[in-house]
Amino acid sequence: xxxxxxxxxxxxxxxxxxxxxxxxxxxxxxxxxxxxxxxxxxxxxxxxxxxxxxxxxxxxxxxxxxxxxxxxxxxxxxxxxxxxxxxxxxxxxxxxxxxxxxxxxxxxxxxxxxxxxxxxxxxxxxxxxxxxxxxxxxxxxxxxxxxxxxxxxxxxxxxxxxxxxxx
Amino acid sequence: xxxxxxxxxxxxxxxxxxxxxxxxxxxxxxxxxxxxxxxxxxxxxxxxxxxxxxxxxxxxxxxxxxxxxxxxxxxxxxxxxxxxxxxxxxxxxxxxxxxxxxx
Amino acid sequence: xxxxxxxxxxxxxxxxxxxxxxxxxxxxxxxxxxxxxxxxxxxxxxxxxxxxxxxxxxxxxxxxxxxxxxxxxxxxxxxxxxxxxxxxxxxxxxxxxxxxxxxxxxxxxxxxxxxxxxxxxxxxxxxxxxxxxxxxxxxxxxxxxxxxxxxxxxxxxxxxxxxxxxxxxxxxxxxxxxxxxxxxxxxxxxxxxxxxxxxxxxxxxxxxxxxxxxxxxxxxxxxxxxxxxxxxxxxxxxxxxxxxxxxxxxxxxxxxxxxxxxxxxxxxxxxxxxxxxxxxxxxxxxxxxxxxxxxxxxxxxxxxxxxxxxxxxxxxxxxxxxxxxxxxxxxxxxxxxxxxxxxxxxxxxxxxxxxxxxxxxxxxxxxxxxxxxxxxxxxxxxxxxxxxxxxxx
Amino acid sequence: xxxxxxxxxxxxxxxxxxxxxxxxxxxxxxxxxxxxxxxxxxxxxxxxxxxxxxxxxxxxxxxxxxxxxxxxxxxxxxxxxxxxxxxxxxxxxxxxxxxxxxxxxxxxxxxxxxxxxxxxxxxxxxxxxxxxxxxxxxxxxxxxxxxxxxxxxxxxxxxxxxxxxxxxxxxxxxxxxxxxxxxxxxxxxxxxxxxxxxxxxxxxxxxxxxxxxxxxxxxxxxxxxxxxxxxxxxxxxxxxxxxxxxxxxxxxxxxxxxxxxxxxxxxxxxxxxxxxxxxxxxxxxxxxxxxxxxxxxxxxxxxxxxxxxxxxxx
Numbered sequence: 001x002x003x004x005x006x007x008x009x010x011x012x013x014x015x016x017x018x019x020x021x022x023x024x025x026x027x028x029x030x031x032x033x034x035x036x037x038x039x040x041x042x043x044x045x046x047x048x049x050x051x052x053x054x055x056x057x058x059x060x061x062x063x064x065x066x067x068x069x070x071x072x073x074x075x076x077x078x079x080x081x082x083x084x085x086x087x088x089x090x091x092x093x094x095x096x097x098x099x100x101x102x103x104x105x106x107x108x109x110x111x112x113x114x115x116x117x118x119x120x121x122x123x124x125x126x127x128x129x130x131x132x133x134x135x136x137x138x139x140x141x142x143x144x145x146x147x148x149x150x151x152x153x154x155x156x157x158x159x160x161x162x163x164x165x166x167x
Numbered sequence: 168x169x170x171x172x173x174x175x176x177x178x179x180x181x182x183x184x185x186x187x188x189x190x191x192x193x194x195x196x197x198x199x200x201x202x203x204x205x206x207x208x209x210x211x212x213x214x215x216x217x218x219x220x221x222x223x224x225x226x227x228x229x230x231x232x233x234x235x236x237x238x239x240x241x242x243x244x245x246x247x248x249x250x251x252x253x254x255x256x257x258x259x260x261x262x263x264x265x266x267x268x269x270x
Numbered sequence: 271x272x273x274x275x276x277x278x279x280x281x282x283x284x285x286x287x288x289x290x291x292x293x294x295x296x297x298x299x300x301x302x303x304x305x306x307x308x309x310x311x312x313x314x315x316x317x318x319x320x321x322x323x324x325x326x327x328x329x330x331x332x333x334x335x336x337x338x339x340x341x342x343x344x345x346x347x348x349x350x351x352x353x354x355x356x357x358x359x360x361x362x363x364x365x366x367x368x369x370x371x372x373x374x375x376x377x378x379x380x381x382x383x384x385x386x387x388x389x390x391x392x393x394x395x396x397x398x399x400x401x402x403x404x405x406x407x408x409x410x411x412x413x414x415x416x417x418x419x420x421x422x423x424x425x426x427x428x429x430x431x432x433x434x435x436x437x438x439x440x441x442x443x444x445x446x447x448x449x450x451x452x453x454x455x456x457x458x459x460x461x462x463x464x465x466x467x468x469x470x471x472x473x474x475x476x477x478x479x480x481x482x483x484x485x486x487x488x489x490x491x492x493x494x495x496x497x498x499x500x501x502x503x504x505x506x507x508x509x510x511x512x513x514x515x516x517x518x519x520x521x522x523x524x525x526x527x528x529x530x531x532x533x534x535x536x537x538x539x540x541x542x543x544x545x546x547x548x549x550x551x552x553x554x555x556x557x558x559x560x561x562x563x564x565x566x567x568x569x570x571x572x573x574x575x576x577x578x579x580x581x582x583x584x585x586x587x588x589x590x591x592x593x594x595x596x597x598x599x600x601x602x603x604x605x606x607x608x609x610x611x612x613x614x615x616x617x618x619x620x621x622x623x624x625x626x627x628x629x630x631x632x633x634x635x636x637x638x639x640x641x642x643x644x645x646x647x648x649x650x651x652x653x654x655x656x657x658x659x660x661x662x663x
Numbered sequence: 664x665x666x667x668x669x670x671x672x673x674x675x676x677x678x679x680x681x682x683x684x685x686x687x688x689x690x691x692x693x694x695x696x697x698x699x700x701x702x703x704x705x706x707x708x709x710x711x712x713x714x715x716x717x718x719x720x721x722x723x724x725x726x727x728x729x730x731x732x733x734x735x736x737x738x739x740x741x742x743x744x745x746x747x748x749x750x751x752x753x754x755x756x757x758x759x760x761x762x763x764x765x766x767x768x769x770x771x772x773x774x775x776x777x778x779x780x781x782x783x784x785x786x787x788x789x790x791x792x793x794x795x796x797x798x799x800x801x802x803x804x805x806x807x808x809x810x811x812x813x814x815x816x817x818x819x820x821x822x823x824x825x826x827x828x829x830x831x832x833x834x835x836x837x838x839x840x841x842x843x844x845x846x847x848x849x850x851x852x853x854x855x856x857x858x859x860x861x862x863x864x865x866x867x868x869x870x871x872x873x874x875x876x877x878x879x880x881x882x883x884x885x886x887x888x889x890x891x892x893x894x895x896x897x898x899x900x901x902x903x904x905x906x907x908x909x910x911x912x913x914x915x916x917x918x919x920x921x922x923x924x925x926x927x928x929x930x931x932x933x934x935x936x937x938x939x940x941x942x943x944x945x946x947x948x949x950x951x952x953x954x955x956x957x958x959x960x961x962x963x964x965x966x967x968x969x970x971x972x973x974x975x976x977x
Contacts, residue, residue, distance in 0.1 A: 012450075016282055017450065020280060020451075020452040023280075025451075025452060026282065027451050028450040029445065029450070032448065052451075053414075054548050054552045054638065055442075055445050055545040056635065056637055059637075170489060170490075172493070176493055176497065177471070177472065178375045178472075179375035179376075179472070179482070180374070180482075180490070183472070183480055184726070185681075185726065185729040186680075186726070187681070187683075188682065188684045188685075188722070188725045189683045193685075219688075219689060219691075219693030220682045221681075221682050251888075251898070252894075253895075253899055255896060256897060256900060299757070299759075300749045300750050302742075302746060326753070328749035331790065332786055333782060333785065333789070334786070336738070336783070337742035337745070337783045340739035340742035341749070344710060344733065344744060344745065345747060345750035347733050348708065348754070349760075350749075350753060352746075366736060367736065367739070370736060467759065474708045474731035475731055475765075476706045476730065478731075479732070481721055481728050481731075481732045482732065482734070483721070483735055484723045484726060485717070485723060487723065490724070
C-alpha cells in the first residue's frame with residue numbers, strides 16, 4: 001500500500017514479472033480509482049507455482065508492504081493480516097507481526113534524487129521473502145525502465161536489499 | 168414479380184452493378200418535355216452543362232444547319248429527362264421549348 | 271520437454287497489453303481509437319509499437335469513439351485489416367455504428383475491457399456496456415484470462431474474416447485489463463500464417479467499384495437482416511473450428527463454453543468473464559471441500575449464443591444459478607445471460623430450477639464466500655426471484 | 664486555383680454519375696454530383712453522408728454511382744473517409760493496393776457538415792487526412808422534409824421555422840462554415856456555385872490535387888426546388904443570382920491567402936452587386952419578408968463583405 005505516485009502498482013508488476021520470468025504464475029493488480037498523484041492506492045500480488053484463477057482482492061496477505069508511514073493513521077494496512085504475515089515497511093513502525101524495515105525514502109533520494117520508493121521496496125520484499133531472486137528482478141526491471149534510469153533502479157533494488165533489516 | 172431470396176443476394180446489401188439506376192426510367196416524372204430546335208441552337212453547351220440528369224447527349228458528327236456547319240449536336244435522352252426545364256431556362260437563344268407530353 | 275520450454279515465450283502482461291501484442295501479431299493495417307478508461311493502455315501500447323516501427327499500421331487518433339468505429343468501418347470497407355477498442359460510454363457513443371458494421375458485414379475486431387455505464391459515472395468494471403451491444407449482429411467473445419484475451423484476438427480475426435462479421439473481444443475492465451499475468455506469445459510469423467490475407471468479395475476499389483451502404487426499401491431490407499441471422503448461426507460453427515485450428519497450431523484452445531468440475535456436479539454457476547469465473551471456480555472448490563458437488567460453466571462465446579453446448583453442460587445438474595454482471599432494467603429477470611439461458615432451456619423443453627444472481631455491479635467485490643453461498647442456496651432450493659447479491663438492501 | 668479547364672470545351676465529357684437517380688427534377692445537388700464525379704475521375708472512393716443525395720442515388724438494388732461508394736451514417740462521413748484514406752495508404756505501403764493513386768472524396772450536405780457532422784469533419788481536418796470534403800449546401804434538412812439547419816439563412820421559412828405572428832422564419836444567422844474550416848489551416852478551401860461551372864470544376868480539380876498536402880474543402884451552393892419554393896427550371900438562375908447579389912461570394916483560401924474569384928472579386932464595391940432582393944424574390948421561403956427585414960439582411964451582407972475584404976488583405 002502506498003501513495004499512487006510512489007509507484008506501488010509498478011512495484012507489484014515488477015515482482016509479478018520477475019516471478020513469471022522464473023516460471024512461476026503471478027497476478028498483480030491495483031485497486032483503482034480516478035485519484036491523481038499522491039492519493040493512497042492498494043496494489044495486490046499473488047505468486048504461485050500453480051495457475052491462479054481467483055480474482056478476489058487479497059484478503060489475508062502473506063506479505064504486507066507499506067510505502068508510507070502516514071497510511072497507518074488513515075488506513076489500516078494490517079487489516080486481514082495473519083499471525084504468520086510479514087510486514088515490509090518504509091521507515092520504522094512497531095507492528096505485532098514479523099517486520100522488515102528499510103529507509104526507502106532516503107535511499108531513493110540518494111540514488112534517484114527523488115523520493116520514489118517503489119523499487120527500493122522491491123529489494124526489501126526480496127530480502128524479506130526470497131520469493132524471487134535479485135537477478136530476475138533486474139531482468140524484470142528491463143520491461144519498465146530503460147537506459148540510465150534502469151541502471152539506477154537496479155542499483156536501488158540492490159542497496160535496499162542490503163539495507164533491509166528484519167526483526 | 169419474384170424477387171431474389173435472402174441467400175441469393177450479395178452479402179451486406181452491396182450493390183454490385185455500378186451506374187445501375189440507368190435501368191430506371193424517370194421519363195414518367197415529366198409533365199412538360201424539352202424539344203431542341205436545332206436551327207436555333209448555337210452550340211453554347213449550356214443545356215448539356217446544367218442538366219441535373221446528364222440526359223442531354225453531345226452527338227459528334229458533321230451537322231449542316233441553316234448554312235452553318237457544326238461538329239456537334241445536342242439531343243435529349245428522354246428515358247431519363249425529368250422535364251425540369253433548366254435547359255430551356257438557360258438557353259440563350261430560346262432553342263429549347265417545353266411542350267406538353269403527348270397524352 | 272526441455273525443448274518446448276526453450277521455445278516458449280512467456281511475458282508478464284496485462285490483458286490490455288495482451289490485446290496489443292495480438293494486434294501486432296495479426297499485422298493489422300488500420301487502427302482507430304479514442305482514449306477511455308480502462309481501454310487506454312491498449313492504444314498506448316499500440317502507439318508505441320507503431321512509433322518503434324514494430325507494427326506497420328496507420329493509427330488514427332480520432333476525436334470520438336463514434337468516429338473510431340466509423341473510421342475502421344471505412345478502412346475495413348477498403349479492404350484493410352482493422353482494429354479498434356473502447357469501453358463503457360465509448361461503446362455507447364459508437365452504438366449506432368455497431369449496427370452498421372454488422373449490417374455491412376465488415377470483419378472488424380474490437381476489444382472491450384468492460385466498464386459500468388453512467389449515471390452515476392463509474393470507471394469500474396461490470397458488463398453493462400457490452401451487454402447493450404449483445405444483439406447488434408456482432409460476434410462476442412468474453413475472455414477470462416490475459417492469455418485467453420491474447421489467443422481470442424487472434425482467433426477473432428480468423429473468425430471475422432471467414433464469417434464476414436465484426437467481432438468484440440470483451441473481458442473484465444481493471445480486474446483483467448490492468449492485471450499483470452503470464453501470457454505465452456506466439457511466433458508472429460506463425461500467427462500470420464494462421465491469418466492469411468484472403469480476398470474479400472467486395473471492397474472499395476476503383477478497379478471493381480461497388481456501392482456499400484445503400485437504401486433498402488421494404489422489399490429488400492428484411493432479406494439482409496435474415497442474412498445476418500444465418501451468418502451468426504454459421505459463426506457458431508466457425509468459432510468452434512477456429513478454436514480447434516488454433517489449438518492445433520498453438521497448443522491452446524478453450525471451446526465456446528468452458529466447464530469446471532461439471533462431470534458430477536449437482537449444482538452449477540453459469541457465468542462469464544474473468545472475475546466471476548475465477549472466483550466461482552474457487553467457490554466450487556470450497557463447496558466441494560464442504561460436501562457440495564459444485565461446478566462452473568463459463569460462456570466464452572456469448573454471441574452467437576452456444577445454446578447446444580450450454581444445455582449439454584448443464585444437463586446433469588439438479589439446479590443452476592446464472593451469475594450476471596449487468597443489469598438490464600425492467601425485464602422479467604434483470605440478468606442478460608439468465609434470459610438467454612432461460613430461453614434456451616424453454617425452447618428445448620429443459621425444465622430445471624434456475625435462479626438469476628446479479629453481482630459485481632460497478633465492480634462491487636464478488637467474494638469467493640459470496641459465490642459459495644450461491645451453491646448452498648441452490649442446495650436449499652433456488653428462489654424464483656432475481657437475487658441481487660452484494661448490494662445493501 | 665489552378666486552371667485545368669479554360670473553356671467549356673475542355674471539360675470532361677464522360678458521365679460518371681448515372682441518370683435514373685431519384686433526385687427531384689431540377690435538383691441543384693444533382694448538377695453538383697455530375698460535375699464532381701466527372702472532374703474527380705474514376706480513380707476515387709466516394710464517402711457520402713446520409714442525406715438527399717445518398718437516399719436518392721442508392722435505391723437497392725441500383726446505384727447511380729460508378730465509383731466505389733460508401734455510405735455509413737449522417738455524422739461520420741469525414742471519419743469514414745479518414746479510415747478509407749488510412750487504409751489505402753497502408754495497403755499501398757504493403758503492396759496490397761492494386762488501383763494506384765486513389766483519391767478519397769467526401770460528399771455531405773449542410774446538415775451533415777454544419778451540424779451533426781461538424782465534429783468528425785473537424786477531426787479529419789485536424790489530423791490532416793488527404794481527403795477532399797465537398798459540402799453541397801441547400802441550406803436546410805431537405806431529406807427529412809425542410810427543417811432548419813445551421814446553414815439556413817436568417818428569416819428563411821422552413822417547416823421548423825414557420826412564419827407566424829410572433830416569429831417570422833429562422834431567427835439566427837447562417838453559420839460561417841468556411842471560417843471554421845479555414846481555422847483548421849487546411850491547404851485549400853473554396854466556395855463554388857453550380858451556376859459557375861468552370862469556376863467550380865477548376866476548384867474541384869485544384870482541391871483534389873492539393874489532397875497530397877492534406878485535407879481540402881469545397882463549399883458548393885446547391886439550390887433546392889421544394890425547400891426554397893421556386894419553379895424547378897430556375898435552379899441555375901437562383902444559384903447565379905446568389906453569386907451576383909453577393910449573397911454567396913465565390914472565393915478560395917489557398918495556403919493561407921484568401922482570393923475572391925470572378926464575378927465576386929468586384930463585389931466588395933457594393934454598387935457592383937445586384938440588389939439582394941433579386942435573389943430573395945424568386946424564392947417562396949423569403950416571400951414573407953418585409954422591406955425592413957430585407958434591409959437588415961442587406962446590412963448584414965455588407966458587414967460580411969467588409970469581413971471578406973479584411974480577410975483578403977491578410
